[in-house]
Amino acid sequence: xxxxxxxxxxxxxxxxxxxxxSKVERAxxxxxxxxxxxxxxxxxxxxxxxAYVVLDASNPFFTDVAQGIxxxxxxxxxxxxxxxxxxSSTREEAYLDLLQQQRVQGILITPVDPGADFLNExxxxxxxxxxVDRVQKDLALCSVAxxxxxxxxxxxxxxxxxxxxxxxxxxxxxxxxxxxxxWRGAQQAWxxxxxxxxxxxxxxxxxxxxAEGRGAGERLxxxxxxxxxxxAFCANDLVALGLLQQTIASGRRVPDDLAIVGYDDIExxxxxxxxxxxxxxxRQELGRTAAELVVDExxxxxxxHTQVTFTPELVARTSTLG
Amino acid sequence: xxxxxxxxxxxxxxxxxxxxxSKVERAxxxxxxxxxxxxxxxxxxxxxxxAYVVLDASNPFFTDVAQGIxxxxxxxxxxxxxxxxxxSSTREEAYLDLLQQQRVQGILITPVDPGADFLNExxxxxxxxxxVDRVQKDLALCSVAxxxxxxxxxxxxxxxxxxxxxxxxxxxxxxxxxxxxxWRGAQQAWxxxxxxxxxxxxxxxxxxxxAEGRGAGERLxxxxxxxxxxxAFCANDLVALGLLQQTIASGRRVPDDLAIVGYDDIExxxxxxxxxxxxxxxRQELGRTAAELVVDExxxxxxxHTQVTFTPELVARTSTLG
DNA sequence: TTGTAGGCGTTATCAT
DNA sequence: ATGATAACGCCTACAA
Numbered sequence: 001x002x003x004x005x006x007x008x009x010x011x012x013x014x015x016x017x018x019x020x021x022s023k024v025e026r027a028x029x030x031x032x033x034x035x036x037x038x039x040x041x042x043x044x045x046x047x048x049x050x051a052y053v054v055l056d057a058s059n060p061f062f063t064d065v066a067q068g069i070x071x072x073x074x075x076x077x078x079x080x081x082x083x084x085x086x087x088s089s090t091r092e093e094a095y096l097d098l099l100q101q102q103r104v105q106g107i108l109i110t111p112v113d114p115g116a117d118f119l120n121e122x123x124x125x126x127x128x129x130x131x132v133d134r135v136q137k138d139l140a141l142c143s144v145a146x147x148x149x150x151x152x153x154x155x156x157x158x159x160x161x162x163x164x165x166x167x168x169x170x171x172x173x174x175x176x177x178x179x180x181x182x183w184r185g186a187q188q189a190w191x192x193x194x195x196x197x198x199x200x201x202x203x204x205x206x207x208x209x210x211a212e213g214r215g216a217g218e219r220l221x222x223x224x225x226x227x228x229x230x231x232a233f234c235a236n237d238l239v240a241l242g243l244l245q246q247t248i249a250s251g252r253r254v255p256d257d258l259a260i261v262g263y264d265d266i267e268x269x270x271x272x273x274x275x276x277x278x279x280x281x282x283r284q285e286l287g288r289t290a291a292e293l294v295v296d297e298x299x300x301x302x303x304x305h306t307q308v309t310f311t312p313e314l315v316a317r318t319s320t321l322g
Numbered sequence: 323x324x325x326x327x328x329x330x331x332x333x334x335x336x337x338x339x340x341x342x343x344s345k346v347e348r349a350x351x352x353x354x355x356x357x358x359x360x361x362x363x364x365x366x367x368x369x370x371x372x373a374y375v376v377l378d379a380s381n382p383f384f385t386d387v388a389q390g391i392x393x394x395x396x397x398x399x400x401x402x403x404x405x406x407x408x409x410s411s412t413r414e415e416a417y418l419d420l421l422q423q424q425r426v427q428g429i430l431i432t433p434v435d436p437g438a439d440f441l442n443e444x445x446x447x448x449x450x451x452x453x454v455d456r457v458q459k460d461l462a463l464c465s466v467a468x469x470x471x472x473x474x475x476x477x478x479x480x481x482x483x484x485x486x487x488x489x490x491x492x493x494x495x496x497x498x499x500x501x502x503x504x505w506r507g508a509q510q511a512w513x514x515x516x517x518x519x520x521x522x523x524x525x526x527x528x529x530x531x532x533a534e535g536r537g538a539g540e541r542l543x544x545x546x547x548x549x550x551x552x553x554a555f556c557a558n559d560l561v562a563l564g565l566l567q568q569t570i571a572s573g574r575r576v577p578d579d580l581a582i583v584g585y586d587d588i589e590x591x592x593x594x595x596x597x598x599x600x601x602x603x604x605r606q607e608l609g610r611t612a613a614e615l616v617v618d619e620x621x622x623x624x625x626x627h628t629q630v631t632f633t634p635e636l637v638a639r640t641s642t643l644g
Numbered sequence: 645t646t647g648t649a650g651g652c653g654t655t656a657t658c659a660t
Numbered sequence: 661a662t663g664a665t666a667a668c669g670c671c672t673a674c675a676a
Contacts, residue, residue, distance in 0.1 A: 079417065
């Protein structure tokens with residue numbers, strides 16, 4: 001019995017006699033043999049792993065996207081590793097290096113900065129990479145995104161429809177592309193309605209978290225009543241939930257004293273103190289599509305880079321409807 | 323210029339003359355060279371990666387645990403891969419196989435079934451493994467957990483203190499160890515207060531999700547008023563939020579018509595329709611401690627298996643205090 | 645059916 | 661300062 005035979009037991013069991021095979025198998029379990037994936041991969045040249053480098057693993061929006069990716073990965077019999085960059089460029093780049101070195105089949109990423117050079121660099125070096133939740137301007141990469149400018153528009157148009165003429169945009173930092181787009185959309189809708197520019201107030205937060213939303217609520221409450229907005233459009237649901245919570249806790253009412261629109265329509269939005277009006281993105285589909293694109297890029301020689309854009313949709317609930 | 327020199331540029335740059343070194347480095351970036359981690363690892367025998375196999379990536383409780391793990395992993399300069407078993411034993415086992423084969427430094431896992439043989443098997447085969455959020459009965463493994471029986475007790479004691487004498491336990495399936503423990507704790511507190519056994523009603527759900535919580539709310543509402551509990555203790559916050567939402571949506575009031583206690587104290591608990599009383603677990607610390615234990619097991623030859631148990635703490639809010 | 649040999653990319657040792 | 665070489669574990673073509 002030789003080395004090659006053992007390998008055959010693993011890879012072409014039919015070529016091995018029953019007796020030899022069972023003998024080998026017994027030995028394996030007894031000795032606790034575990035295939036060395038590094039060696040296999042070194043020989044094979046590629047792995048059966050996808051990775052999703054996510055901006056914030058604790059934001060339910062991204063875990064839903066991840067679930068969509070998993071769905072598609074399962075169909076292609078690939079495993080998914082989730083890597084949390086936690087909004088840090090440094091961490092993000094470290095993960096990208098590691099994943100390339102591991103020769104994963106493909107990388108999905110919601111990047112801190114979609115303009116960063118090293119993203120294109122990854123693809124140039126041969127690892128398929130798809131941008132999730134951001135459009136890529138230059139067309140050197142695949143991307144799957146939702147039209148955030150449009151999302152910002154529909155949110156603010158809804159508030160205008162409800163009669164609000166003094167509105168706050170709550171979110172930040174603006175260096176986050178998603179935030180900037182939503183803000184731009186908000187401004188467009190505002191301008192088109194012919195409302196005075198200074199009646200759309202920007203309340204910048206330093207992160208898109210519940211805690212920052214609460215803080216914004218305090219700042220809002222501190223404004224003189226005359227200048228105080230009667231409605232707020234938040235850059236995501238976490239901020240909106242924080243704002244909602246702070247507003248109610250301080251004795252003001254939603255939507256009577258302050259109407260609130262969120263963004264993402266995470267599951268908790270409808271379970272909030274006051275069910276939250278929000279701009280829904282097709283989260284799972286975003287993930288599924290992105291995964292299909294990496295797989296295509298990894299396996300189809302005729303792959304062409306594709307930019308998919310989904311359309312967001314306003315879901316109106318009590319927080320604006322009273 | 324030979325192969326060995328190139329390797330030296332990468333690993334001991336000081337042994338290479340400046341001219342050669344820069345020449346090699348230039349070539350590398352031009353050609354888009356990427357180190358092959360498989361080959362490195364094959365030679366080195368081990369990797370700089372930890373993995374956390376999590377039960378449900380979309381439950382904020384687990385993402386907070388993961389954040390704790392990341393914190394500790396960073397300190398040891400290890401990367402963390404998050405793998406979502408999504409409550410499936412099959413997926414869980416597939417991930418475990420893959421990770422062992424990849425020779426990761428260590429595995430952290432919140433298992434579907436902490437009694438499963440293959441968990442011990444992993445450790446026996448040489449990959450350090452720590453159980454997170456479950457105690458391990460036999461002491462062959464490290465584990466970090468919270469005393470869920472105690473958690474169940476304090477939750478129900480709190481409700482008894484508030485004067486409730488007919489309480490529902492909402493959660494399931496009971497095959498989930500955490501659920502069973504919390505239910506046991508609830509029963510103990512109930513018995514010790516001398517209350518009639520059948521006044522502690524069990525409302526079983528098929529999963530610990532918001533949707534299941536809503537469903538339980540409907541069943542609760544359907545009970546005849548005489549027998550209907552005046553309070554509910556939910557096996558986790560997701561269920562509690564669903565129940566809360568359904569209760570309010572159907573026009574009943576919390577806590578007047580129904581008091582609710584959740585479990586985990588996730589961030590959304592305090593932002594809920596009615597701020598949720600919940601049993602807090604030290605989530606980040608759970609993760610941090612677990613990571614420290616795997617690292618110890620991986621690096622310290624004198625490592626001894628340790629079972630760490632944390633104590634939960636009741637956080638009383640409006641959903642029980644009115 | 646079973647055994648043998650070469651090579652995947654990297655690193656460390658040893659010799660130049 | 662640089663170059664040659666063996667070894668890590670696995671897989672596969674080929675030989676016996």
